[in-house]
Amino acid sequence: MGKMVLITMCALLLLGSGSTKPQFVTSDVTRFYAIYRASDGHPTAYELQRDYIDVGSAGLHRLARERRHITGAAIAAEIVKYPAMYENAEKCMSYLPRVGERLQTVFANFRSIFPEAKFLPITIVISHGKPAGIADKDRVIIGLDPTCYTKWGNPNLEDLLVHEITHEMVHVQQALAVPAYYNDARPTVLQDALIEGSAEFITELTSGEAAEVPYANFARRTRGHEVEIEQAFLADQNDTGLSQWLDNSTLATPGDLGYWVGYRIVKSYYEHASDKRLAVRNIIRMNDPKAFLAASGWYPGIHIVIPR
Numbered sequence: 371m372g373k374m375v376l377i378t379m380c381a382l383l384l385l386g387s388g389s390t391k392p393q394f395v396t397s398d399v400t401r402f403y404a405i406y407r408a409s410d411g412h413p414t415a416y417e418l419q420r421d422y423i424d425v426g427s428a429g430l431h432r433l434a435r436e437r438r439h440i441t442g443a444a445i446a447a448e449i450v451k452y453p454a455m456y457e458n459a460e461k462c463m464s465y466l467p468r469v470g471e472r473l474q475t476v477f478a479n480f481r482s483i484f485p486e487a488k489f490l491p492i493t494i495v496i497s498h499g500k501p502a503g504i505a506d507k508d509r510v511i512i513g514l515d516p517t518c519y520t521k522w523g524n525p526n527l528e529d530l531l532v533h534e535i536t537h538e539m540v541h542v543q544q545a546l547a548v549p550a551y552y553n554d555a556r557p558t559v560l561q562d563a564l565i566e567g568s569a570e571f572i573t574e575l576t577s578g579e580a581a582e583v584p585y586a587n588f589a590r591r592t593r594g595h596e597v598e599i600e601q602a603f604l605a606d607q608n609d610t611g612l613s614q615w616l617d618n619s620t621l622a623t624p625g626d627l628g629y630w631v632g633y634r635i636v637k638s639y640y641e642h643a644s645d646k647r648l649a650v651r652n653i654i655r656m657n658d659p660k661a662f663l664a665a666s667g668w669y670p671g672i673h674i675v676i677p678r
Contacts (some may be wrong), residue, residue, distance in 0.1 A: 390477035392489040394470055396463075398422070398430045399514060402496040403460050411453065418442035422496075429493025429511045436504060440497050448498040448515075452621070455519040459496060462518035465528045466494070472532050477539070479576040483650045490542050492535055499621060503534050505541035507549065512538065522587070522624040529579060536577055540569035543654050551657040559615050559628060560607035561659045566616065567632020568653050571640065575650070588630040600670035603631045607663075638668035641675075 402422050405413050413422075419442025423434060434440045449456050480487050491509045502516045517523075517534055524530040544552045544565060552565065574580055580589075592599055606614060615628030636653055639662065643649035656662050 390474055390481055390489055392477075393491040394466075395427050395429055395491055395493040396466065398426050398493065398495045399459075399463060401425075403463075406449075406456065406460070411449070411456070413446060413449070415441070415443035415446040418445050426495075427493055429491065429509050430495050432506070432509065433493075433495060433497065433501075433504065433511050433513075437497070437501065445496070445498045452499065452519070455499060455515050455621070456496070458519045459515040462514055462527055462531075465531055468528055469531045469535070472528075473535060476532060476536050476576050479578075480536075480539070480572070483575060483647060484543065484572075484654060487543055488546060489539060492539075503538040505538040505545065506553075507542065507545040510535060510538040510542060516621065519621060520619075521622050522619075524587075532577060533573055533579060536573040537569045540572045540654070541565075544568070547655045548657045556610045557612070558607060558659065559603070559609045559612055560663065562612055562616050563603070563628035563632030564635060564656060564659050564662060565632070566626075566629045567634070567636045568656065570629055570633040571636040572650065572653065587624075588627075588633075591624065592627070592630060597671035599627060600631055600634075603628070604670065634672070634674060635663060635666050635668045637674050638672055639666035642667040 402418075405417055405421050409417065422445075423430065423440070423442055426434075477487075477489050480489075490507075493509055493511045494514055495511060496515050497513045499513075499516050499519075501513055502520070503510065503512045505511070512531070512535055517531060518527055524533070541552070551561070554561065557565070603615065612628070615631070616626055618625035639653065640646065640649045643652075652662075
């Protein structure tokens with residue numbers, strides 16, 4: 371089956387009248403690989419800028435504004451540096467139809483625990499190795515190249531894509547519910563860890579897959595060091611320099627332990643809550659990280675098990 375047919379099928383899967391079927395925009399990926407194949411895998415910076423970015427979707431333009439270094443020249447240079455990443459991303463397109471089908475179930479689960487959820491357009495793009503995903507009050511944007519190439523992520527790429535898209539759709543709810551908090555230009559380590567940890571935990575609830583598995587296998591990396599890691603996190607919780615805890619992964623090396631700590635704090639909050647639906651609402655609408663931490667019942671090294 372041709373790539374164009376697969377992408378068209380995926381778009382149709384997620385387009386519909388139901389609110390759990392957001393628009394799934396894949397035109398940027400299709401266009402990129404038309405340019406890529408026409409140039410035998412060596413598109414020029416000019417071709418990528420003119421024929422890919424400049425005529426791209428609203429989502430691609432949003433990403434280029436957010437990350438100003440996403441240009442035709444930057445992508446061309448990355449293709450030279452990591453040719454396998456772009457070959458992998460093209461192969462990854464074949465997973466999109468099934469991902470689309472699974473997301474309908476995940477978003478229905480999401481609506482059942484958070485009835486006011488809004489499922490906004492999802493744009494799949496090719497960039498230059500970062501970011502894997504971003505979200506705002508208007509859409510989710512997923513970079514297929516880093517998502518499908520990162521060496522330490524879940525090797526099941528279908529599961530990984532479902533997880534990544536759901537995680538970013540949680541961020542959409544945060545951006546709509548508490549925009550000042552979500553868009554704070556100088557968040558603390560605690561604040562940003564709770565934003566990301568909330569997205570990880572809600573993704574776990576709605577997808578049925580433990581959040582510690584898809585993202586860098588946190589359980590394996592942290593086993594036996596939980597107290598040490600979380601005590602260090604507490605010492606840094608008020609810092610506005612995030613690089614020790616968040617956004618510090620590379621294509622080859624996992625980082626982002628702030629996601630894991632934030633996830634465990636949120637999970638503890640949910641475990642201790644008597645009204646689970648209210649707990650989900652409070653997690654998504656959180657705007658006071660210190661108060662949330664105090665209410666969570668979490669402490670370094672806590673053992674958390676949520677009955678299923």
